[in-house]
Amino acid sequence: MxxxxxxxxxxxxxxxxxxxxxxxxxxxxxxxxxxxxxxxxxxxxxxxxxxxxxxxxxxxxxxxxxxxxxxxxxxxxWLPEPIRTEHDASHDVLLAESVSMAMLLVLETLxxxxxxxxxxxxxxxxxxxxxxxxxxxxxxxxxxxxxxxxxxxxxxRKRFEPDSDTSRAVIARFALAARTGEVQTLMDVLAPDVVSISDGGGKVTVAGRPILGPEPVAKYLIALARGPMADMTFELGRFNALPALLCRAADGSLDSILMIEVSGDLITGLYAVRNPDKLREVEVVRPLLRKIS
Structure with a gap:
C-alpha cells in the first residue's frame, strides 16, 4: 500500500x-x-x-x-462545532459518548x-x-x-445513552408538542434537570445563557416555534452521535442544528448551534474511528 x-x-x-x-x-x-x-x-x-x-x-x-x-x-x-455522524458511530458506545456534546463540554473544562x-x-x-x-x-x-x-x-460526566427507538419516540413527541405550543405536554418529555444551550457566536440571536428546568425551557422553545422559527422546516439527522433536528429557513438554507440528548424517556440536554461559521460544512458525513482492527 x-x-x-x-x-x-x-x-x-x-x-x-x-x-x-x-x-x-x-x-x-x-x-x-x-x-x-x-x-x-x-x-x-x-x-x-x-x-x-x-x-x-x-x-x-x-x-x-x-x-x-x-x-x-x-x-x-460556546458549543463544539457539530459533526454529522454515521449511524455506525452509535454502535461503539464509548466512541459515541466521547463525541457527544455533553462529554465535549466536560473535556472543554480540562x-x-x-x-x-x-x-x-x-x-x-x-x-x-x-x-x-x-x-x-x-x-x-x-x-x-x-x-x-x-x-x-x-x-x-452525565449518563450517556446511545440513540434508540425510545429516544426517537421521545423526540417525535417533543417536536409535536413544540409545534402545537402545548407547554405541559412539552414539559412532560423534559427531565427535571434539562438544560438548553444555544451558540450564536455573537453573529445571530440566541439565548444569552443556558436555560435550566422544564418550564423555562418549554416556554423558550414554544416562543421560538411561534416566532422566528414559525416558517422553518425540520428534518431529522444525526450529529455527534445524537439525534438532531436540522432547522431550515424558507429558502432552504440551514439556520441551526438542535442536538437532543435523551436519557430513558426524557430529554436531558438541548444543544442548538446557530453560529454560521460552525454550520458551513456540517452536511459532510464524518467517519469516526477509535481503533484500527
Missing part, C-alpha cells in the same frame, strides 16, 4: 483524535492535513500509526492552546494536556507510557495528569 493509501486508512482515526482534542471539525481537518504533509516529507516510517498519532496529538495540542485564548473572548455560549491525556488513554486505549512519548513528558508526570483528568471527568 502506498503512502497515500496508508494515510487514507488512518485518516478517520486521526480526525477523531484531533476533533476530540479540539472540539472543532475545521481545526481538526487542518491538523490532519498538516500531519499528511509531515508524513509525506518524512523519511521511511516504520510504524505509521504510532508516528501519525504522535504528530496529530502534538499539532492538536499546539492549536488548542491558541484556540483557548480565542474562546475566552467568544461572545455568548487543560490542554489533561484533555489530550484523557482522550488518548480513556477513548483510544493508549498506555500512559505511550502517551508520555507522544507529548514529551515523563511517565510519572503523565500518570499524575491522567489521575487528575479522570477524577475531573468522573465528577462532571
Amino acid at each position: 502506498g503512502e497515500l493509501g496508508v494515510f487514507d486508512e488512518l485518516r478517520p482515526l486521526l480526525f477523531t483524535i484531533a476533533y476530540e482534542i479540539l472540539g472543532s471539525a475545521a481545526d481538526a481537518e487542518d491538523v490532519v492535513q498538516d500531519s499528511y504533509i509531515r508524513w509525506r516529507d518524512a523519511e521511511a516510517v516504520e510504524h505509521p500509526r504510532a508516528y501519525l498519532t504522535q504528530v496529530v496529538t502534538r499539532q492538536a495540542l499546539n492549536r488548542l492552546r491558541s484556540l483557548r485564548r480565542r474562546r475566552e473572548e467568544y461572545v455568548g455560549n 487543560g490542554p494536556t489533561e484533555r489530550a491525556v484523557f482522550v488518548l488513554s480513556e477513548v483510544f486505549g493508549h498506555s500512559l507510557v505511550e502517551i508520555a512519548g507522544m507529548i514529551g513528558k515523563s511517565d510519572a508526570t503523565v500518570r499524575q495528569i491522567a489521575h487528575r483528568a479522570r477524577a475531573h471527568v468522573r465528577a462532571r
